[in-house]
Amino acid sequence: xxxxxxxxxxxxxxxxxxxxxxxxxxxxxxxxxxxxxxxxxxxxxxxxxxxxxxxxxxxxxxxxxxxxxxxxxxxxxxxxxxxxxxxxxxxxxxxxxxxxxxxxxxxxxxxxxxxxxxxxxxxxxxxxxxxxxxxxxxxxxxxxxxxxxxxxxxxxxxxxxxxxxxxxxxxxxxxxxxxxxxxxxxxxxxxxxxxxxxxxxxxxxxxxxxxxxxxxxxxxxxxxxxxxxxxxxxxxxxx
Amino acid sequence: xxxxxxxxxxxxxxxxxxxxxxxxxxxxxxxxxxxxxxxxxxxxxxxxxxxxxxxxxxxxxxxxxxxxxxxxxxxxxxxxxxxxxxxxxxxxxxxxxxxxxxxxxxxxxxxxxxxxxxxxxxxxxxxxxxxxxxxxxxxxxxxxxxxxxxxxxxxxxxxxxxxxxxxxxxxxxxxxxxxxxxxxxxxxxxxxxxxxxxxxxxxxxxxxxxxxxxxxxxxxxxxxxxxxxxxxxxxxxxx
Numbered sequence: 001x002x003x004x005x006x007x008x009x010x011x012x013x014x015x016x017x018x019x020x021x022x023x024x025x026x027x028x029x030x031x032x033x034x035x036x037x038x039x040x041x042x043x044x045x046x047x048x049x050x051x052x053x054x055x056x057x058x059x060x061x062x063x064x065x066x067x068x069x070x071x072x073x074x075x076x077x078x079x080x081x082x083x084x085x086x087x088x089x090x091x092x093x094x095x096x097x098x099x100x101x102x103x104x105x106x107x108x109x110x111x112x113x114x115x116x117x118x119x120x121x122x123x124x125x126x127x128x129x130x131x132x133x134x135x136x137x138x139x140x141x142x143x144x145x146x147x148x149x150x151x152x153x154x155x156x157x158x159x160x161x162x163x164x165x166x167x168x169x170x171x172x173x174x175x176x177x178x179x180x181x182x183x184x185x186x187x188x189x190x191x192x193x194x195x196x197x198x199x200x201x202x203x204x205x206x207x208x209x210x211x212x213x214x215x216x217x218x219x220x221x222x223x224x225x226x227x228x229x230x231x232x233x234x235x236x237x238x239x
Numbered sequence: 240x241x242x243x244x245x246x247x248x249x250x251x252x253x254x255x256x257x258x259x260x261x262x263x264x265x266x267x268x269x270x271x272x273x274x275x276x277x278x279x280x281x282x283x284x285x286x287x288x289x290x291x292x293x294x295x296x297x298x299x300x301x302x303x304x305x306x307x308x309x310x311x312x313x314x315x316x317x318x319x320x321x322x323x324x325x326x327x328x329x330x331x332x333x334x335x336x337x338x339x340x341x342x343x344x345x346x347x348x349x350x351x352x353x354x355x356x357x358x359x360x361x362x363x364x365x366x367x368x369x370x371x372x373x374x375x376x377x378x379x380x381x382x383x384x385x386x387x388x389x390x391x392x393x394x395x396x397x398x399x400x401x402x403x404x405x406x407x408x409x410x411x412x413x414x415x416x417x418x419x420x421x422x423x424x425x426x427x428x429x430x431x432x433x434x435x436x437x438x439x440x441x442x443x444x445x446x447x448x449x450x451x452x453x454x455x456x457x458x459x460x461x462x463x464x465x466x467x468x469x470x471x472x473x474x475x476x477x478x
């Protein structure tokens with residue numbers, strides 16, 4: 001049976017890390033909230049979220065349904081899926097390490113989100129713009145370079161061009177997505193950072209060139225970046 | 240050989256979730272940065288963090304050293320430790336679910352931190368107080384109740400008094416720590432929320448009553464909450 005991914009249909013957001021894993025593996029899946037028939041849309045997704053029939057309910061999208069199992073939290077979904085999709089090594093040490101990298105990528109994602117919503121998620125960007133300018137400057141100057149330097153060190157140490165072992169893992173797909181998102185939101189700062197971390201830039205290119213990923217990126221299934229997602233292009237926040 | 244935990248010695252912070260697991264299991268461990276002999280302190284911790292001999296370096300504290308393995312990221316450390324400490328079920332489904340709860344708890348921890356540092360970690364609280372007031376109000380009114388309601392639902396659904404299965408997991412210890420931290424930082428709002436989520440309150444009491452946990456909490460090893468940690472008591476942010 002196909003995996004059922006539940007996530008907001010108008011943005012890449014956190015769900016994109018799961019979509020990328022499913023697409024890269026060629027897995028059969030349904031993107032429930034993007035279906036326009038009777039079984040699709042946001043309402044069935046929200047109904048399932050509050051469905052008391054689920055003894056182990058997710059807190060929020062994204063969540064994945066696999067038969068009678070429902071799993072929320074991006075990193076937990078990938079922890080569950082990756083062995084089935086062949087996107088992580090067999091060795092437990094490799095699995096924990098891959099997960100550790102994923103969690104670190106998600107920390108950057110959180111910080112990227114906070115650049116445009118430092119004061120509160122419930123407020124408009126326009127109502128927190130001075131704070132966003134301050135926070136984005138710190139993110140560009142200190143955080144992006146620090147995180148990228150860590151990924152570069154990991155790639156350098158591993159030596160294969162991939163983050164873990166000798167083949168693609170979900171951590172590689174996620175780092176690709178992070179770099180793509182940051183390149184959209186902060187093109188100047190990200191270009192500068194990538195100039196100092198050539199292995200991170202090469203990994204981005206390598207993932208982009210994976211045939212299934214390339215097909216996905218060129219398809220209508222890949223939602224374009226936009227200003228409702230995590231990575232938003234507000235030129236005043238870049239530099 | 241004893242586990243070696245590396246974390247800032249002056250705060251509970253994220254390291255406390257690992258300390259609690261080690262303490263509750265009665266595991267032998269060294270809190271490296273809190274030792275005052277030649278092998279302890281912050282400097283050896285930071286030296287290890289930047290040590291190029293580690294092929295798989297952690298990004299930041301906390302990190303755990305177990306022989307030749309070094310693991311960073313709180314949730315990844317617990318994922319690694321819990322099976323060895325008997326703090327998670329044998330079943331893979333239970334393990335993913337326990338991890339999903341841990342990740343959700345960490346989301347609350349992140350949000351609690353951002354109430355006093357909404358604009359930037361590098362700035363003083365005093366320089367972002369108006370923003371902190373706005374963000375804390377949203378956190379108290381909407382986020383704490385929403386998260387607590389989810390934990391309550393999980394406890395209600397499971398029915399044993401613990402979050403997963405019939406015995407204590409690291410998710411229980413972490414939820415205890417979260418409730419303790421929020422009770423310190425937002426005593427009024429947390430008391431109000433707990434009044435509506437009696438199972439969460441009972442879990443907090445149950446963990447507090449675990450003999451090894453009680454011993455730990457009464458010991459000098461438990462660092463008191465303070466205004467350098469994640470959970471800070473700024474009375475103006477409560478209400």
